Amino acid sequence: MAIELKLSRSNRVYCLGESVDGKIITILASPVSYQKIIISLTGTVNLQVKGGVTGVIESLYGVVKPICIVKKSMELATSAGKLGPGRTEINFSFSLSSEEKSGYDMFYETFHGGNISIQYLISADVTRGYLHKALSATLELIVEHDKASLIQVPISPELTSFFITQDTQKHQLLPELSSGRFQVTGNISTHCSLSEPLSGELIVEASAVPIRSIDILLLRVESILTGERIISDTSVVQITQARIVPLIHNYHH
Known part of the structure; x- marks a missing residue:
């Protein structure tokens, strides 16, 4: 026996207010x-631990x-029935909205x-009574905001300046850097x-x-x-190694 969930969109991406068909x-x-056939949508916010060194948030x-x-x-089926042998397809459709209180x-x-x-899961359950295991399948649904409905706020062209010297570093430095001069300046768009x-x-x-490389x-x-505390943790998403150019280096990331 096999059961599968299939959505009309292969990328499984939907916006609030759209119809989810499958x-x-x-x-x-x-x-x-079977006794009942039920389709469910559940959304949860979870903490997750992926192994390795325990951080501040993982400790919770x-x-x-x-x-x-x-x-x-x-x-989809409110009364008892029977699924025939071979392949059977049962259509479903619901609105991705928060109308239900x-x-x-x-x-x-x-x-x-x-x-x-933050994860949204669609589940299909074919219940078969106490003596038989239900047929179940689960699929993740990707929820995105409708970009067309968002207020388009112009992105500020302003740049934020920064500077790095041996005195701004909290970690241990080479003696040559601690006693010698080191200075890096620049600017970056933070919006x-x-x-x-x-x-x-x-x-x-x-x-x-x-300097051999700049990451x-x-x-x-x-x-x-x-409680009354906000706990934050930082993780690396991407590392880009910049190519060294004499005097000035402009980068795009």
């Missing part, structure tokens, strides 16, 4: 009796319980971070679209030792509210 597909060697794992933000279900009606965009995840390159300028003005790190900061 099929429950069963492949059976012989007829199977087991203390902070998963938060349910969406919970919907629909019965069930106490769970908050939609946020799907997010899979290093410590926190940008995720679909556009992150750009800026970096200038190595002085260095007591030769640019993109970090993700995740925060949770526990």
Whole structure:
């Protein structure tokens, strides 16, 4: 016996207010009796531990319980029946909205971070009574905000300046750097679209030792509210190694 969930969109990406259409597909060697056929949508916010060194947020794992933000279900078959042998397709359709006042009606965009995840799962359950195991299948649904409905706020062209010297570093430095001169300046745009390159300028003005490479790190900061405290943790999303150009180096990331 096999059961599968298939959505009309192969990328499984939907916006709030759109219709989610799909099929429950069963492949059976012989007829199977059922009591109910139910399609469900559940959205949760979770802490997740991926092994390795335990961070600040990971230390709360087991203390902070998963938060349910969406919970919907629909019965496709309300009375007992029978699924025939071979392949059977059962269509379903529901609106991705928060019209039901069930106490769970908050939609946020799907997010899979290093410590926190917001996930939406569609489940199909063919219940068969107490003596028989239910046929079940689960598929993740990706929720995104409708970009067309968002207020288009012009991105500020202003750049944020930064400087790095031996005195701004908290970690231990080579004696040559501690006693010698080291200075890096530059600027970067901190307001940008995720679909556009992150750009800026970096200038190595002085260095007591030769520089072999420059790594640019993109970090993700995740925060949770526990009691009256906000706890944050940082993880690396991407590392780009910049090519060294004499005097001035312009980079696009």
